[in-house]
Amino acid sequence: MKNNKKYWKGLAQLENNPDIEKLAHNEFAEKLPLDDFLSDDLSSTNTSRRDFLKFLGFTTAAATLASCEAPIVKSIPYLIKPDEIIPGVANYYATTIYDGRDYASVLVKNREGRPIKIENNKTCTNARVQASVLSLYDSARLKTPLKNGVEAEWLEVDSDIKDRLSKIKDKKIILLTATILSPSIISLLENLSKKYKNVEHIMHDAVPYDGILNANEESFGLRAIPSYYFSKANVIVSFGADFIGNWLNNDYSTDYISGRNPKKGMMSKHYQIETNLSLSGSNADKRIVIKPSEQKVLLSDLYSSLSSGSDPKDNRLSEIVKKLKANKGSSIIVCDSNDKKTQLIVNAINYILGNYDQTMSIAMPSYIRQGNTAKVNNLIEEMGNNEIGALITYKVNPAYNLHNAKDFSNALSKVPLTISTSLYNDETASLMEYVCPDNHNLESWGDAHPSYNTYSLMQPTIAPLFNTRQFEETLLKWLDDSDYNSFLSDFWRKRGVNWEKAVHDGFFNIKDRKSQVTSIAKLNENVLSFEINNINKIELALYEKIGIGDGTQANNPWLQELPDPISRACWDNYITISAVTAKNLNLKNWNVANGALNGSLVNVISDDIVIKKVPVMIQPGQANNTVGLSLGYGRMKSGKAANGIGLNAFPLLNSKFIALENIEGEHEFASTQLHHTMMGRDMVKETSLAEYINNPSSGNHTDTYPTWKGDLKADELTFYDQQDLKTGHFWNLSIDLTSCTGCAECVIACQAENNIPVVGKQEIRNSRDMHWMRIDRYYSSDMTQELASKNDVSTIDMYKEMEEPSENPEVVFQPVMCQHCNNAPCENVCPVAATTHSNEGLNQMTYNRCVGTRYCANNCPYKVRRFNWFQYSDNDKFDFNMNDDYGKMVLNPDVVVRSRGVIEKCSMCIQKIQELKLNAKKEGRPVLDEEAQTVCASSCSTNAIVFGDSNNKESEVYKLKNDERAYDLLDHLNVDPSVFYQTKVRNKS
């Protein structure tokens, strides 16, 4: 069956905007910027043709002469070479990343003593963890301790602080930290409270999870987050919890996807009931759009219906109730609400479904979030009442991310001793008397206990870049002790851990005792009560973006430039609003001549809080009369990449209803939504689980074409000479659209591995993004041509129908990089043979041959070639990591930094392929399937991207190539790509 679903990338495309039509026909969105190069208008210049030739001749001669003199290159070896370092060979160290927001156990690739890449250490990571290696080299980090904002010496700062801490008698000493996962820090804090008087520890999460924590405390007597096992669940119902995206620690996607393998004939059924279109909603089998205020209503309804056996009042839930009843003990209900009562209902539902100790466990909890907002609010009050003698902060930025940040800042002035241990002189640190800058994760020792039975260790992968000291060491100094490294190893050795092995592996297991939990008491009926509010106000749903998260790593240009998987916009936050609501409020999005997106501006008002000049983005899938707004932006004291980008939404943390005030002006978005469009062809092949079980090749239809030999498929028709790809290796990449969650981790991994520059907002607007791989996001509707003809729907109505569901579209993510065509259209048109084919099935790009005609990019059907319009390194106009001596330390020495005027594109990590073959040759053995990896494949937490040699019949990629679901993108062109896709399977039953 041919799939006649209509897919579109954005609303403008759906509306057949003529500008977008034009875009689809042009490779490069803009006219050549000749006028920018020549200062004056050409016609009015005084430069004659002769002068021009003179200049040309002179510059050519000068350049030639200059190049005759070879520079003297110095080669400076180590004086005493460390044993483990061989220049030119990478070392890997197992360590842990935890910045107060994201936790992951990782491997760090080191070259010549510099960490350059983060790899997964058998666990799930995300884009921010992948990018944290660049945050290490952030030159905005504090370089020395500060005293009253002035650089100071550690000795002086330490003796001052110790002296003043010991003089505090009656008042409290408060340690305000992010959630502490480290058992050794907890033990240090205990020691601190023995030495000094009245020490109290308060934890604070930027995005609070008090609702679920407090509900669990009431239900089970344990203030913790349960562990969830999504792979064991047949039915997953998420009320707004974006567990694939940013809910909690976003490390559930591996587990989630392993329960969704159509090959096994079983896929979990995932319902997402939410307001904003989230990553989880995009991946859900069925998505129901609700307002935030409806959440509790629906949950109460669900609870009543499940506990009493009656039908739900809301018929949107009837299918869910049926499914849940059929899958008792193998379902999961999760909810993002920060309201304790709502979470109590969720607990009760999971309890009556018998999910505890089956698909989730509170006795074996996760410790990833422990913050307590009530205590923080109490602290602010006490600070205002002069009851606090000293405040020490660690991994928190309350002056930025508290909803009552102003109260905090005001109360701070009444605390006699304030100490920050921030990496940056950020919003909070700049208000503090002392700043004792912490080391970056990758410069520190440490440990973590993120969940039951799981422990991991942190080890330094580089000596501290600046005169900083890790927080633990600072605590030890204040305890008149030192050497945290030996403290840590003693700490764990005493507990029976094989220290050397644990440091090597990066993690270890200790059998924890199961937590004592009380059984759930019967749900108090008054919890179920709610007020039905018919207030016709606009509701607000805050969220975290995949790139920026809560803003901890906001000064990381890779993350700023990472397009949001859903909206495809970067370098911004904005309110997302549905098309209907936007129309009612007279808010608009439109494309300007070069295809860039502009939008209206509004003021967001909630009681006395006004956030001015917020851009508006029309977002399909957004609930009507609601707006979404992302946190983590609007940093003022973070660094040059983050300062002034977007608006701070944290003041609205407790706001439920808002008003929008239309204002004059327009906002310029940097959205990659319409970049590199593939001329309206259908790219996605899709089927349902039931159809797939019936016929594994369902949805994977290939057209035939009438020829004089009869009807033939495109790949049976070619005038190319077939090259020999059977001898030696044939590198292939398989991308499974069913497993791809669109999390964009691979995009950052690719950027880190391949020295891809950051180009900045304006260049993104000019459609000149440089990412070698993009994740295309397609919206689709349920209406198909078949359905229309079956139900006798007129063509006009059919197209109307197709547009209607754009209020709640289905979403498909499709990673696209160079497809490495074996009949490559780009290779034929290059006049200088700069792009050629290898006998291993790779399309090679040779920068030093390229003269920049861009014919190849024009002829590429996938639009994956990127042109270096400018020199992005050492250029003050692109003042990002490549224009910074520290930032440049992250560059991969095995990959060239491209210069202006050449095309670049995905090389299928040729540097890794070459290394792989060389290692096999040196050891005299065949290449192993599991060691063949591109970074997109190795970073993929859900194993959606699989790389390997398809001439090796044992390889995974060989099996995937011959799978019924495998298809080539744009197969009718018969460009014979080395990259292929697996059809998207949804569980519609």
Added chain:
Amino acid sequence: MITNHSFNYHKLLVLILTIFSYQLSAADVAKGEQIFKQNCTACHMITDARLVGPGLKGVTDKYEKEWLVKWIRNSQELIASGDERAIKIYEEYNKTAMSSFYFSDDEFSDLFAYLAAPPVEVEPVLATNVTAEESGISNSTIIMIIALILLVLVFVLSSVKNSLKESLGQNTESISEAIIVQKNIFLSNNAFKLFMVLFIAIVVFKFTYDSLMGVGVTTNYQPTQPIEFSHKIHAGINGVDCNYCHTSARKSKHSGIPSANVCMNCHTYINEGAVNGKVEIQKIYDAIGFDSDSRTYIPGYEKKPIEWIRIHNLPDHAYFNHSQHVVVGELECQECHGPVEEMDVLYQYSELTMGWCIDCHRETEVKMEGNGYYTHLHEQLKEKYKGEAITVAKMGGLECSKCHY
């Protein structure tokens, strides 16, 4: 130069004389040398220089043989007996006790014979230095000298011719007049003109082409290094394996410049060279902070890195891996780097141009036997090329992305 020569002759004479005078006990000296090398060299040098213990030059003159035997057999006993000289040495060398050696009387006499008159080694290094200097006149200088001589000859001959003509009463002509006459004859002949123009054009073209193709090609580049390190002494005369210092050549893309701690493996004990004495080796000590007198590292020394000048420079856009060529390709270092073991001052031997790389890839056959990686591939390639030699090029060794990415 002359002094050098005479010095050499002098040494040769000494050598011959020593061989003569000790011919009778020659067998003893050889045995003694063997004993010395097996037992003593860890702590003593045959010269004046101190190692762990004193240098042994002239030791048999300073002390009686009986005393020496006692000392060698058990120095501690001798010290305990209150022997003044023994105590003095013990104090001087930081109370380091010398190990006891129980040689037979014959062995002692062999050893003393050797110590009394160690054979003088002829130093070949100096000799080669001389020849190197002699052949130091470059070809261009020779050509210029010849041209100058020819020019002088022209003047001499023309003046001779003129004076002959004068004596015969004929008209004389100056050189410039002669040239003008010749030029007129030349210009009147068109074929000659054409030939000359073509000739000049070809010469100019060839010159331009060569000089342009030579841009960035630095064959024979021989910079002065911060330390006058001689590969000839290390790799040639002393036969140190290349991989001993360039350890990473087998493991990494870089061959690696040895770190100073590798130098110190030998130079902890060898602090004097034959050519430059202590000066050059001292530079290593200055870098790493080593006190050659006490043979200890100076605590808290501010180390100074040695800034070698890199000779083999590939452009950034070319990827080259040493281990690929050394381990997998089993190439000898000399195939690209030339006769390094004969170079006192290292220079760039090969062109290091892309054409040079490619030529080798076209010609070199891949050694596939015995390497598990190639087993299956070799079968396929044998079938594909049916008996032709399988070169690197045939396996994709000319593809751009093998070196450029």
